[in-house]
Structure formats: structure tokens, C-alpha cells
Amino acid sequence: MNLRSIVLPVLAVAGLVATVAAVKKMEFRTLDVPIPVSPAPSPFESRIAATGLVEPLGGVTYVDAADAGVVGRVLVAEGDRVKAGDTLWELDHARAEAEYGLARAELSVAEAQFVDEQARLKALMESGAAEIVPQVERVAREQSAKVAGARVQRAAAQIDAALAQLHRETVRSPIDGTVLFVDVRTGEYAPPGGRRMAIGSIDPMQVRVDIDEVEFARFAQGGKAQASLRGVPGSSLPLRFLRVVPLVQPKRTLTGEAAERIDTRVVQVIYELGKGTHTVQPGQVVDVYIEVPASTD
Numbered sequence: 216m217n218l219r220s221i222v223l224p225v226l227a228v229a230g231l232v233a234t235v236a237a238v239k240k241m242e243f244r245t246l247d248v249p250i251p252v253s254p255a256p257s258p259f260e261s262r263i264a265a266t267g268l269v270e271p272l273g274g275v276t277y278v279d280a281a282d283a284g285v286v287g288r289v290l291v292a293e294g295d296r297v298k299a300g301d302t303l304w305e306l307d308h309a310r311a312e313a314e315y316g317l318a319r320a321e322l323s324v325a326e327a328q329f330v331d332e333q334a335r336l337k338a339l340m341e342s343g344a345a346e347i348v349p350q351v352e353r354v355a356r357e358q359s360a361k362v363a364g365a366r367v368q369r370a371a372a373q374i375d376a377a378l379a380q381l382h383r384e385t386v387r388s389p390i391d392g393t394v395l396f397v398d399v400r401t402g403e404y405a406p407p408g409g410r411r412m413a414i415g416s417i418d419p420m421q422v423r424v425d426i427d428e429v430e431f432a433r434f435a436q437g438g439k440a441q442a443s444l445r446g447v448p449g450s451s452l453p454l455r456f457l458r459v460v461p462l463v464q465p466k467r468t469l470t471g472e473a474a475e476r477i478d479t480r481v482v483q484v485i486y487e488l489g490k491g492t493h494t495v496q497p498g499q500v501v502d503v504y505i506e507v508p509a510s511t512d
Contacts, residue, residue, distance in 0.1 A: 255443035255450065259506040263430050267422040267442060267503040269488060269495055271415025276390055278414060280306055281383040283406045286399055291412075293397055297388040303412055304399055306384040315377035322370035329363035392416045395497060417497060420488045422454060424503045425466055425481035438506035440486055444493055445502060452501070453489035460485065 257264065284306035291303050396413035399405060422442055426434060440454035460483040486503075488495065495501075 257504040261507040263505040265426050265503045267424040267501050269499045272421045276414045277410040278412050291394050295394045301388045303386045311380045318373035318377045325366035325370040329367050332360040332363040422486045424484045428480045431482045433507050440505045442501040442503050450493050454486035457485040
């Protein structure tokens with residue numbers, strides 16, 4: 216008998232036994248997959264089911280500086296309540312303040328020169344020598360006084376320009392509300408056109424509900440509406456109809472469900488969010504049920 220015909224089967228069996236033994240020694244861990252929470256049941260027999268995004272009443276207002284520059288100081292943080300006109304943050308004012316100081320100094324010099332020219336002209340006219348002074352010199356004196364006055368106006372305009380620059384470098388709140396988001400730090404360079412701070416009115420808030428364009432034909436403004444928090448069984452938040460957004464848009468508020476369609480076009484309906492037993496934060500996604508009258512269904 217050939218030695219190879221004996222050794223190869225023995226090695227194959229030994230390898231199989233070793234593999235089985237190694238697999239048995241391995242520890243298999245079962246992943247703890249969270250059990251999905253079922254949405255709250257609808258309180259209406261006939262309804263439209265939709266999703267809504269909680270947001271400040273009137274929407275989110277983003278603010279930023281009009282010019283680029285280094286951030287000088289930030290005066291607010293998330294959660295702070297502000298009034299319209301309150302300073303939120305400022306760019307470094309070193310250059311603008313220097314220009315303002317220079318403009319004030321130039322105004323002082325221009326005013327002094329204007330007063331001096333006015334005094335010289337007045338002395339010339341009141342001395343009785345105006346008739347014997349050559350007309351050319353008298354006109355030159357009057358012109359000098361006018362030039363001095365123009366310099367005063369120019370210096371005053373430079374002060375206004377410096378103050379306007381200081382104003383552009385100061386970011387103020389355009390509305391009464393709460394600071395929702397801050398993405399600006401002292402000392403960093405801030406180019407214009409970003410969304411570095413968000414403000415909104417969160418007492419009360421609103422819900423922007425996305426209704427599928429197919430379902431919107433059943434929608435009635437007078438129907439009752441109710442929202443519920445995801446993952447909080449029994450939560451109930453009353454809704455009050457505000458308005459319908461006329462433009463049909465692609466769906467942007469996604470729930471993350473596997474069966475969710477992303478090519479859906481929706482009609483957005485805005486509701487005012489009433490107070491419930493649970494705390495709601497701007498940006499939360501809620502389940503919404505809207506009653507459909509029997510005549511519409």
C-alpha cells in the first residue's frame with residue numbers, strides 16, 4: 216500500500232477534528248438589539264399619520280457677522296434668553312476702534328481750522344479794510360473758510376463710517392428668544408456667511424408636519440391633531456392648526472426606518488405645540504395623527 220494514500224486521509228481527519236475543537240472553544244456573544252418601541256396608538260378612528268419636526272415658533276433664526284474677522288468675545292451660551300438688540304458676540308474691534316479714534320482726532324483738527332478761518336474772515340470783514348483789500352484776497356479768504364467747513368463735514372462722515380464698522384462687527388439678536396446653538400469661539404477666525412448661532416422662540420413651539428401629497432387630499436384644517444413622542448408610550452401633545460405651506464417639497468425629515476421612502480413629496484402643515492406632561496426639545500421628531508372628518512374620508 217502506498218504511504219501517501221494512508222497519510223493524506225489521516226491528516227485530513229486530524230485537520231477536521233482540530234477545526235471542530237477550535238470552533239467549540241470560541242465564545243459567541245449575542246448582540247443586545249434594542250426592541251423597537253411601537254408608535255403610540257391613534258386617538259382617532261379615521262386619521263392621517265405623519266411625522267413632524269419640533270421647531271421654535273416662527274422657525275430658527277441664524278445670525279452671523281456681516282464682515283470677516285477674528286472673534287473678540289462671545290457673550291452668550293446655549294439656553295440663554297435674549298432680547299432683540301442684545302449683543303451676542305463681537306469681532307475684534309482693535310482696527311475699527313483705531314480708525315474711530317483717528318477720525319475723532321481729524322474732526323477736532325478740522326473744527327479748529329474752521330473756527331480759525333471763520334475768525335480771520337470775520338476780522339477782515341469787520342475791520343473796515345474789506346474795501347481796500349484786493350477782491351482776490353477776500354475771495355481766497357472766503358474760499359479757505361468753505362474748505363475748512365468741508366473738512367469738518369468729511370471728518371464727521373469718517374466718524375460715522377467708523378461707527379458703522381463697529382456696528383457691523385457686533386452681532387446682535389434680531390428677535391426675542393432663546394439661544395439654541397453656538398458654534399463660535401473667542402480667538403477663531405470667522406468668515407462671513409456661516410451659521411454660527413441660532414435663536415428661536417421656544418415658548419411655545421411649533422411642529423412642522425410632513426403629509427404625503429397622496430394623503431393631503433384627505434386633510435381638513437378643522438380636524439383635530441395630536442403628537443406623541445417617540446419612545447415615550449402614552450405621551451400626548453395637543454396641536455393647534457396655524458397654516459399650510461403652499462409649496463409641495465421633497466421630504467427632508469427622515470425617521471430612519473428601513474421601509475421609509477425618500478422620494479416622497481410632501482405638503483408641510485404648521486401646528487402650534489401645546490403643553491403636555493413631557494419635555495420637548497427643538498429638533499425632535501414626533502409622530503402626528505390628524506383626524507379626518509367622515510365626509511372627507
